[in-house]
Amino acid sequence: MENRIKKVLAELESGVWFLVTDRRNVRYLSGFTGTSGYVLLGDGKAYFITDFRYTEQAKSQCPHLEVVTHGQNVWDLVSSLTAKAKELLVEENQITLSMYKELQEKVKAEVKGTKGRVEKLRIVKDATEIALIKKAAQITDEAFEEICGMIKPGVTEKQISQELEFAMMRKGASHVAFDFIVASGVRGALPHGVASDKVIQSGEFVTMDIGAVYEGYYSDMTRTVAVGPLDERLQEIYNIVLHAQEESLKAVEAGKSCREIDKIARDIISAAGYGDYFGHGLGHGVGLDIHEEPRVSPFGEEILKENMIITIEPGIYLPRIGGVRIEDLVLVETAGASRLSLSSKELIVLC
Ligand SMILES: [Mn+2]
Incomplete structure (x- = not known):
């Protein structure tokens, strides 16, 4: 998992963060097998975002990421973690229009779509x-x-x-x-x-x-x-x-x-x-x-x-x-x- 995270981080310019929401991509990068969790990467940092139900599971399954638990609104946490980012990339073939709108309202960075960043790593199996x-x-x-x-x-x-x-x-x-x-x-x-x-x-x-x-x-x-x-x-x-x-x-x-x-x-x-x-x-x-x-x-x-x-x-x-x-x-x-x-x-x- 550590190598996979490094590969994604290496492709992000300084100030550009990437929110991974696709369940399979999240699992590939973190090892997390639950159904509710996101990976947030940028400026050399790797966070695993989940809610109270999964905090303990995430801590044991995702040793290479810093596990953070969100409260009522997950975007508030994303917003504070990306306070210094200029761009926030989201998986455009995965995120819904309402998620995009809510996210853009909450975060300072400009929310932009991207696709295939994790999928292309997944093509060749280890x-x-x-x-x-x-x-x-x-x-x-x-x-x-x-x-x-x-x-x-x-x-x-x-x-x-x-x-x-x-x-x-x-x-x-x-x-x-x-x-x-x-x-x-x-x-x-x-x-x-x-x-x-x-x-x-x-x-x-x-x-x-x-x-x-x-x-x-x-x-x-x-x-x-x-x-x-x-x-x-x-x-x-x-x-x-x-x-x-x-x-x-x-x-x-x-x-x-x-x-x-x-x-x-x-x-x-x-x-x-x-x-x-x-x-x-x-x-x-x-x-x-x-x-x-x-x-x-x-x-x-x-x-x-x-x-x-x-x-x-x-x-x-x-x-x-x-x-x-x-x-x-x-x-x-x-x-x-x-x-x-x-x-x-x-x-x-x-x-
Ligand atoms: Mn077939």
């Missing part, structure tokens, strides 16, 4: 972060394996989602990463079809996009399995998506751009005639948040670096027919990448 994300991915793999046996005609998408959630919690997840996507049959054409009461039938695909959170860090994985015999069209799109996933994954390594990795999968799907049915980016960074930088898409200018963690998740979605997505979480290395999602990607046919 060894501790990698270990936590690996653990979250392992919980996800184990939960997936455990519930495969219950996927059969007659069960609902929600039942599968609930069993997955319960399995992850039993295996040590602190919570689940998002509302799980369990999309079967024609619902598979919805890239983000959250589990519904739909009953699974023979001849359908079931796409499950799932993840666990372990000590604040996320995992993300998608598998598509078949229930009973499939028609040829569905088998064909599975094979295309799997091929696109594996080929783009093979290309992942430090030094390449996100855009060129996306292009590999997109070209394979387009050449097979399904380019119009893969309407989202190939992947995204994962860490303290489920979706973070870098964006792996046709517009992803970012160059991959060692120890970034990204997803590779091509899909094909055919309206009124169904869909397939296959997603792995991967660690970028100097030469190549290693998969953190280890569940098999061969087509599993359950019945």
Whole structure:
């Protein structure tokens, strides 16, 4: 944490202070796991601002910051701590307009927006972060394996989602990463079809996009399995998506751009005639948040670096027919990448 704070401080000119309000950025800089606290940095100083409920927790979790407790109005405290500042930067994609107005009324410094200062540090993971994300991915793999046996005609998408959630919690997840996507049959054409009461039938695909959170860090994985015999069209799109996933994954390594990795999968799907049915980016960074930088898409200018963690998740979605997505979480290395999602990607046919 100490190094992270130093990096942010080093980019602030004298008289310029930075109020960090995003919960994940606060956690990244301070180690604080509670829900109410801000980090305030400037002129070589680092404060952790919280209220009475969290003072003791903050003192034990944030040894590198000076913990200060605010009274009725947090901005009064920010105002006194920044009395000599000329500018106060706030996270413009996080703070609300009313927070901004109240803050500007209270503080002498000029309040200005900024973004990405902490997020850009979060892109490359350190060894501790990698270990936590690996653990979250392992919980996800184990939960997936455990519930495969219950996927059969007659069960609902929600039942599968609930069993997955319960399995992850039993295996040590602190919570689940998002509302799980369990999309079967024609619902598979919805890239983000959250589990519904739909009953699974023979001849359908079931796409499950799932993840666990372990000590604040996320995992993300998608598998598509078949229930009973499939028609040829569905088998064909599975094979295309799997091929696109594996080929783009093979290309992942430090030094390449996100855009060129996306292009590999997109070209394979387009050449097979399904380019119009893969309407989202190939992947995204994962860490303290489920979706973070870098964006792996046709517009992803970012160059991959060692120890970034990204997803590779091509899909094909055919309206009124169904869909397939296959997603792995991967660690970028100097030469190549290693998969953190280890569940098999061969087509599993359950019945
Ligand atoms: Mn994802």
